[in-house]
Amino acid sequence: MVGAGAMAREHARGLAEVPQATLAAVCDRSRVRAEAFADEFAVPAWHTDVAEMLDAVRPDVVHVVTPAPTHRAIAAMALEAGAHVLVEKPICPDLDQLRALRALADRTGKALLEDHNYLFNAQTRRLVALRDSGALGEVRRVEVVFAVDLLGAGSPFVDRGAPHPALALPGGIASEFVTHMAYLALAFLGPHDAVQAAWDRAPGGQPGAVLSALVQGRHGHAVLGFDAACAPPQFTVRVLGTRMRAELDLLEPYVATAVAAEPGARYPLVAMRNALGQSTQHAAAAVRGLWGRLGGRRGPYHGLTELMRESYAALDAGRDPPLTARWIDDVNRLVADLLATWPSS
Amino acid sequence: MRALVTGASGFLGRHVVAALRARGHAVRAMVRPGTSVEGLGWDEGVEVLRVDLRVEPALAACFDDVDVLVHLAAQVLGSDDAQFVSTAVATERLLEAMASTGTRKVVLAGSFAVYDWVRADGVLDEDTPLESSAVYERGGYAVAKLWQERVAERLARANDWALVVLRPGFIWGEGHTFIPGMGWRLGPVQVVLGLDRVLPLTHVENCADAFVLAAERDVGNAVLNVVDTQLPTAWDFTGEWLRRGGIRRARVTLPFAVMHALARVAEWVSRRLFGPRGKLPTMLMPRRLAMFKPLWFSNTRLRRALGWEPRLGLEAALDRSFAGAARPSTDDGRRGG
Numbered sequence: 001m002v003g004a005g006a007m008a009r010e011h012a013r014g015l016a017e018v019p020q021a022t023l024a025a026v027c028d029r030s031r032v033r034a035e036a037f038a039d040e041f042a043v044p045a046w047h048t049d050v051a052e053m054l055d056a057v058r059p060d061v062v063h064v065v066t067p068a069p070t071h072r073a074i075a076a077m078a079l080e081a082g083a084h085v086l087v088e089k090p091i092c093p094d095l096d097q098l099r100a101l102r103a104l105a106d107r108t109g110k111a112l113l114e115d116h117n118y119l120f121n122a123q124t125r126r127l128v129a130l131r132d133s134g135a136l137g138e139v140r141r142v143e144v145v146f147a148v149d150l151l152g153a154g155s156p157f158v159d160r161g162a163p164h165p166a167l168a169l170p171g172g173i174a175s176e177f178v179t180h181m182a183y184l185a186l187a188f189l190g191p192h193d194a195v196q197a198a199w200d201r202a203p204g205g206q207p208g209a210v211l212s213a214l215v216q217g218r219h220g221h222a223v224l225g226f227d228a229a230c231a232p233p234q235f236t237v238r239v240l241g242t243r244m245r246a247e248l249d250l251l252e253p254y255v256a257t258a259v260a261a262e263p264g265a266r267y268p269l270v271a272m273r274n275a276l277g278q279s280t281q282h283a284a285a286a287v288r289g290l291w292g293r294l295g296g297r298r299g300p301y302h303g304l305t306e307l308m309r310e311s312y313a314a315l316d317a318g319r320d321p322p323l324t325a326r327w328i329d330d331v332n333r334l335v336a337d338l339l340a341t342w343p344s345s
Numbered sequence: 346m347r348a349l350v351t352g353a354s355g356f357l358g359r360h361v362v363a364a365l366r367a368r369g370h371a372v373r374a375m376v377r378p379g380t381s382v383e384g385l386g387w388d389e390g391v392e393v394l395r396v397d398l399r400v401e402p403a404l405a406a407c408f409d410d411v412d413v414l415v416h417l418a419a420q421v422l423g424s425d426d427a428q429f430v431s432t433a434v435a436t437e438r439l440l441e442a443m444a445s446t447g448t449r450k451v452v453l454a455g456s457f458a459v460y461d462w463v464r465a466d467g468v469l470d471e472d473t474p475l476e477s478s479a480v481y482e483r484g485g486y487a488v489a490k491l492w493q494e495r496v497a498e499r500l501a502r503a504n505d506w507a508l509v510v511l512r513p514g515f516i517w518g519e520g521h522t523f524i525p526g527m528g529w530r531l532g533p534v535q536v537v538l539g540l541d542r543v544l545p546l547t548h549v550e551n552c553a554d555a556f557v558l559a560a561e562r563d564v565g566n567a568v569l570n571v572v573d574t575q576l577p578t579a580w581d582f583t584g585e586w587l588r589r590g591g592i593r594r595a596r597v598t599l600p601f602a603v604m605h606a607l608a609r610v611a612e613w614v615s616r617r618l619f620g621p622r623g624k625l626p627t628m629l630m631p632r633r634l635a636m637f638k639p640l641w642f643s644n645t646r647l648r649r650a651l652g653w654e655p656r657l658g659l660e661a662a663l664d665r666s667f668a669g670a671a672r673p674s675t676d677d678g679r680r681g682g
Contacts, residue, residue, distance in 0.1 A: 154423020296622030
C-alpha cells in the first residue's frame with residue numbers, strides 16, 4: 001500500500017475481505033502516518049521510501065493511494081518492480097501519461113487497474129443486469145449527479161494552508177470525482193463520441209466546484225452534474241430506457257424502477273403501480289440500509305471490496321481482471337475530453 | 346526566555362501567549378497563514394510567524410534563538426485523516442526540523458483522550474494506562490493525540506531533549522463553556538450522565554499558567570495532568586451553564602449504571618445478530634461511553650512538579666467565563682479534552 005490516508009484505509013478494510021490478499025507493507029512519506037497505519041491494520045512492515053519498500057517486500061500487487069499528481073511515477077516504479085498495480089482514480093492527469101503507463105504494463109505483462117469502485121456496488125450491478133436483460137429497453141439517456149457538500153469546515157478544499165492538490169489541476173475539485181461520473185455514464189451509454197461542458201467556481205472561489213456536461217454516445221446521451229456545495233448529499237444515476245426508467249442512489253442501497261406505459265395501457269393505473277412500487281423499494285432500502293450499518297457493512301465503499309475480490313481472484317488464476325485495459329482507456333478518454341473543456345486549459 | 350508557541354491563536358494558545366508575556370518572556374507566535382491576530386492584544390514582544398506545519402519546507406528557521414517550544418497546534422475538526430495530519434504528522438515535521446537547531450526543550454499539549462478510560466479505576470491520573478490498539482475505535486482525535494505523543498517521545502529520546510507533556514482535561518472559559526463531557530442534548534432536554542460524576546475541567550487561564558511554568562522550570566522529562574483543584578459535578582456545571590448562559594432547557598440525569606447496562610445489552614444483541622462486525626451507535630460504544638464513567642481526577646503531581654496552583658477557583662472561573670454571556674453560549678461543537 002503506497003499512501004496511508006483515508007482512501008488507503010478503505011483499501012485496507014476491503015483487502016481484509018479478499019482471501020488471496022495479505023497486506024504485506026505500507027509506505028508513506030511520513031513515518032508516523034505509516035507506523036499508525038501499520039498499527040491499525042496489523043501490517044507487518046512500514047516504509048517511508050517506495051523504492052526501498054518494493055525492493056524489500058517484492059509485492060505481487062501495489063495499491064497506489066496517494067495524491068493524484070504522484071500516481072504516474074509510483075505506478076511506473078511498481079510495474080517496473082514486477083507488480084500488478086491498482087491506482088486510485090484519477091489514474092493519470094493526461095492521456096499521454098496513461099498511454100506510457102499502459103505500454104509499460106504491457107511490456108512487463110502486469111495489470112494496470114484504476115479504482116472504479118461504484119461500478120461494483122450491488123445497486124449498480126442490479127441496474128446493469130436490468131440493462132443486460134433488456135428490461136430497460138434501449139437506453140436513451142443517462143443522468144449522473146454528484147452533489148455533495150465538500151466545502152465545509154475542515155475540508156481540504158477550503159484549507160488555505162495546505163491546499164488540496166486538485167485545486168491546481170484542470171477541473172479543480174471536480175477532477176477528483178469526474179472519473180466516477182465518467183465510468184457510471186459509460187456503463188450504460190457505451191463509448192462516447194463528443195462532449196460539451198460548462199464549469200463554475202464555488203461561492204468561495206474554489207475552481208471546478210460546478211460542472212454540467214453533455215456526453216453524446218452512439219445511441220443516446222448522458223448528462224453529468226457535479227456540485228461541490230450541495231446539502232443534503234446526492235449521488236445518483238438515472239437511466240432512461242424505452243421500456244423503463246431506473247434510478248440508483250450510491251449513498252443508499254436502493255435501485256428504484258418505474259415501468260413505462262405500454263401502448264394501450266391506462267395511464268392512471270401505471271402511475272399508481274409505479275408509485276407503490278417505488279415507495280416499497282425505498283422503504284425496503286431504508287430498512288436494509290440501517291440493518292447494514294448496524295451490521296458493520298462498509299456502506300458506499302462496498303464496491304471497492306468487490307472490485308478487489310474479483311481482481312485478485314482473476315490475477316491469482318492468471319485470468320484477465322474484470323476491468324479491461326480497453327474499458328479503463330475508454331473511461332479516461334472521456335475524462336480527458338471533459339477536462340479539455342476546462343476554461344483555463 | 347524566548348518561546349516558540351504553535352497554535353498560538355487558538356483558545357489555549359492565545360492565553361498561553363498572554364501568560365508568557367505577562368511574565369516578561371519573548372514569544373514567537375506561530376499561526377496558520379490567513380489567521381487574523383487582530384484583537385488578540387499582542388504587543389511588540391510577540392513576533393508573529395505565519396506558517397503551516399503540514400507544508401512549510403523551512404521549519405528549522407522558526408527555531409532561531411528559541412529556548413523552548415510550546416507545542417499546542419492540533420486539529421479537532423474535519424476528517425480523521427485531516428486531524429491526524431494536522432496533529433501527528435505536523436508534530437513529526439516540526440520536531441524533525443528542531444533536531445537541527447539549538448532548541449532543546451519541548452512542552453507539548455497532550456490530552457486526556459490518550460488514556461484508556463475503560464481500564465481507569467477510581468482515579469484517573471498519570472499512572473492510568475494509555476490507549477493501545479483499541480484506540481482506533483475511539484475516533485480521529487484520540488488517535489491523532491496518541492500518535493502525537495508517541496512521535497514527540499521518539500524524537501525527544503533520539504535528540505536527548507527535555508519533554509514535558511501536559512495533558513489537560515476539558516479546557517473551558519469565555520466563549521468555550523460547553524463541555525462535551527456534560528452529556529447530550531435531546532431536543533428540549535439536556536441529559537446529564539451521572540448525578541455525582543465529576544468533570545475534569547481546567548479553566549483556560551489556569552491551564553495557560555501550567556504551560557508557562559512548564560516552560561520556565563527545569564523538570565527534565567515529565568508527564569503531568571492538568572485539572573483544577575475545585576472540580577464541579579457534571580450536574581452542577583450543566584446547571585450553571587444553563588442558568589448563566591440563559592439557555593432554556595430542562596436538565597435531567599441518567600445514572601451511568603443504567604447507560605452502561607444499556608450499552609452492554611446493545612453490545613450483546615449486536616454480537617448475536619452480526620458477530621464481531623456489528624456496529625453500535627456512538628453513545629453506546631463501550632470505549633466512548635467509558636469517558637463518562639464516574640472517576641476522580643488528581644492534580645497532585647502537577648502541583649508538586651511545577652508549584653502550580655489554579656489562579657481562579659471555580660466560582661471566579663464561572664464569573665469570568667460567563668461575564669460577557671448575555672448571549673447564550675451554545676457552542677455544542679466538538680472540542681478536544
